[in-house]
Amino acid sequence: MTAQMPPAHPFDDDKxxxxxxxxxxxxxxxxxxFVALGLHALQHRGQEAGGIVSHDPEQGFNSARRFGYVRDNFTKQSLMETLPGPLAIGHVRYSTAGSKGNxxxxxxxxFFGEFSMGGAAIAHNGNITNANALRRELIERGSIFQSSSDSxxxxxxxxxxxxxxxxERMKDALRRVEGAFSVVAMTRTKLIGVRDPLxxxxxxxGRIGDDGYALSSETCALDIIGAEFVREVEPGEMVVIEHGHLKSHRPFEAAKSRxxxxxxxxxxxxxSILGGRSVYETRRQIGVELARxxxxxxxLVCPVPDSGTPAAIGFSHESGIPYGMGIIRNQYMGRTFIEPTEQIRNMGVRLKLNVNRALIKGKRVILVDDSVxxxxxxxxxxxxxLDAGAxxxxxxxxxxxxxxxxxxxxxxxxxxxLLAARMSEEEMCDYLGVDSLKFISLDGLYRAAGEAEGRNNSCPQFCDACxxxxxxxxxRDMIEKGFELKAAE
Structure with missing residues (x-):
């Protein structure tokens, strides 16, 4: 039976x-x-659905795919017993291509495929920007697609x-792919990881004991299984792990990381640690740069919890203005109101956040959030x-x-x-109805991320297209649909 998922964020469509x-x-x-634990630590990257494929020498490949949270599905012994073996990969999903919200x-x-030399499964993080062209070509040549996913x-x-x-087949395939991809794949004996050239x-x-290895989107998921962080898979690198040995391959032309x-x-x-740098420290430093x-x-400096918290701490420290939890997050909302009545829906963000009135009343408040x-x-x-007396x-x-x-x-x-595509900073300030509105500069963001000189405009160090x-x-696919790129300056 094929179930359909309602939207995963009924009260929070502004992120x-x-x-x-x-x-x-x-x-x-x-x-x-181990994979279930790792996916639990990566749940913030996708809450819509998850899946695991494992391989056992005696039972072969087995898979389980479920809607909802990892904790609600992959903690059940009856399900996990159907996924035996010393090799497994998994994926948590929030749809960005295919049937969003449906x-x-x-x-x-x-996804799993059976090839002449044996089966293989892949899990893909990213988006293929020439997927429509590839799909048309493959269908014309006889391929039959089972999903709407670009992966x-x-x-x-x-x-x-x-x-x-x-x-080698994966190298061939990924050389045809454009866009962004971090892929974790498996055969009967191999665990494979690949990052796109940028x-x-x-x-x-990560390393587990003497012979075990893990591949993960983030280091925080290595921590939960007690794995030792070894290094990042480098841009444009493929790693193949088999029988306790890791081999590195370079299937793509060299390119500067973005x-x-x-x-x-x-x-x-x-x-998590990214690029050898603590994500928390980068976010705290963003607050420092923003205060400057x-x-x-x-x-009072208050964060919009939880993503605004490190930056608010940095802003408070640099400015000397006291930090306070002026907004409290309801940590237990979960999916309780996944199909709310209209009356409850109108309560909106109040179901998720509540103002600490005793702290806010009469105060001039700096509210720090990650984005608009x-x-x-x-x-x-x-x-x-304002209702609470700020x-x-x-x-x-x-x-x-x-x-x-x-x-x-x-x-x-x-x-x-996107508000910033239609309005200037001053117009956004008026639209939001706040006393002032300021964003960190692109150079300030780069400095916070460890680039002391800011952004190299002729050769940016990060992807900052948004x-x-x-x-x-x-x-390519979006241009084909009519998307207009930024005009050259």
Missing amino acids: LREECGVFGVVGVQDAAN TAIRDVQP ECIIHLMARSLQQNVP GVRPLVI FCVFEQVYFSRPD EAAVDAD VRGTTSRKIKDML AEVHFRIASPPTAWPCFYGVDTPDREK FSGEYPVRP
């Missing part, structure tokens, strides 16, 4: 949604249990390759603060204005729905 999380383990007993179980990864193109390209083993999406390597800077701002967990760039007289997308939630939070509300945003959609694996609204409109990989 960019992370793409997916991938995790794989080899060389341990009951690898699927996902069929066939769209849930990992399935990789399996079909592998099937058409003439190479004699799965890693390294837009993260992928790291890691997604929004991973540092919002997507990754603050306890956009000082204002006030009585549509602006709807920001207006509601401002109203809540004397002034000043917004400070820990990212530059989000004026362009992302085509590399992030669920971004159409450009016309702020700058400069796409490091041409979004």
